[in-house]
Amino acid sequence: AQTVTQSQPEMSVQEAETVTLSCTYDTSESDYYLFWYKQPPSRQMILVIRQEAYKQQNATENRFSVNFQKAAKSFSLKISDSQLGDAAMYFCAYRSTNTGNQFYFGTGTSLTVIP
Amino acid sequence: DTAVSQTPKYLVTQMGNDKSIKCEQNLGHDTMYWYKQDSKKFLKIMFSYNNKELIINETVPNRFSPKSPDKAHLNLHINSLELGDSAVYFCASSRGGWGGEAFFGQGTRLTVV
Numbered sequence: 001a002q003t004v005t006q007s008q009p010e011m012s013v014q015e016a017e018t019v020t021l022s023c024t025y026d027t028s029e030s031d032y033y034l035f036w037y038k039q040p041p042s043r044q045m046i047l048v049i050r051q052e053a054y055k056q057q058n059a060t061e062n063r064f065s066v067n068f069q070k071a072a073k074s075f076s077l078k079i080s081d082s083q084l085g086d087a088a089m090y091f092c093a094y095r096s097t098n099t100g101n102q103f104y105f106g107t108g109t110s111l112t113v114i115p
Numbered sequence: 116d117t118a119v120s121q122t123p124k125y126l127v128t129q130m131g132n133d134k135s136i137k138c139e140q141n142l143g144h145d146t147m148y149w150y151k152q153d154s155k156k157f158l159k160i161m162f163s164y165n166n167k168e169l170i171i172n173e174t175v176p177n178r179f180s181p182k183s184p185d186k187a188h189l190n191l192h193i194n195s196l197e198l199g200d201s202a203v204y205f206c207a208s209s210r211g212g213w214g215g216e217a218f219f220g221q222g223t224r225l226t227v228v
Contacts, residue, residue, distance in 0.1 A: 005188075033196075034217075035216055035217075041155075042221075043127075043203060043221070043222045043224075044219070044221050044222070045205065045217075045218075045219035045222075047216050047218075051217055089156055091158065093217075095209075095216075095217075101146060101163075101209070102148065102160050102171055103160070103207075103209075103217050104150070104160075105150075105157075105158040107155075107156070107157055108156045108157070110156075115192055
C-alpha cells in the first residue's frame with residue numbers, strides 16, 4: 001500500500017511570511033494524483049491544491065504552490081504571504097490508480113500563524 | 116447547495132447502542148468513502164463504494180456496516196457502540212476512475228459515553 005509521510009507535526013509562521021510544509025510518499029505507480037487539504041478548526045476538509053503526476057509543471061493556486069519532485073517522491077506545499085486564516089491542519093494526500101482509487105493521507109501538519 | 120452532506124453533525128450516545136450516520140452527495144460522483152479521523156487527526160479509510168458496490172473494506176470491526184441504496188447515498192450503521200468508536204467520521208465522494216479530488220462532508224463527531 002502507498003504511504004504518505006508528513007515529517008512536521010507542527011509548524012509556525014509569522015503573518016505575511018512564507019512557510020513550506022513537507023510531504024513524501026512511497027509508490028510503485030507511475031501515474032497518480034497528489035493533493036493538499038486544509039482542515040481548519042471547523043473540521044471541514046478543504047482542497048487547497050492538486051497535482052497530476054504526469055505534469056512536470058508545479059501547480060499554483062494564488063498564494064499556494066507546490067514543489068513536486070517525482071523522482072524524489074516529494075510534494076511540498078509553499079504558502080506565501082501567510083494569513084491568520086491559513087492556520088489549520090494540512091494533510092497531504094495521494095490518490096492511487098489501483099486499490100479502489102482510494103486516497104491515502106499523511107498524518108498532518110498543524111500550522112500556526114503568528115500575528 | 117451542499118455537495119456532500121452528512122447527518123448528524125454531532126452524535127452522543129451510550130455504550131452498547133446502535134446508531135447510523137447518513138451521507139448524500141449531489142455531485143453525480145460514482146465513488147463514495149467513509150473515513151475515520153481519530154483524536155490524533157489521522158484519517159483512515161474504512162469503506163469505499165463504487166456505483167453501490169463495495170470495493171474497499173479495510174480492517175474494520177464487523178459492527179460497522181455500510182449501506183449504499185444508490186450511488187448518491189452511503190450510510191454507516193454501527194452496532195454495539197464502544198468507547199473506542201469515539202471519533203470524527205467523514206463521508207467523501209469523488210469521480211470514478213481516477214484523478215478527481217475527494218469532496219468531504221462536514222464530518223460527524225461521535226462521542227460514546
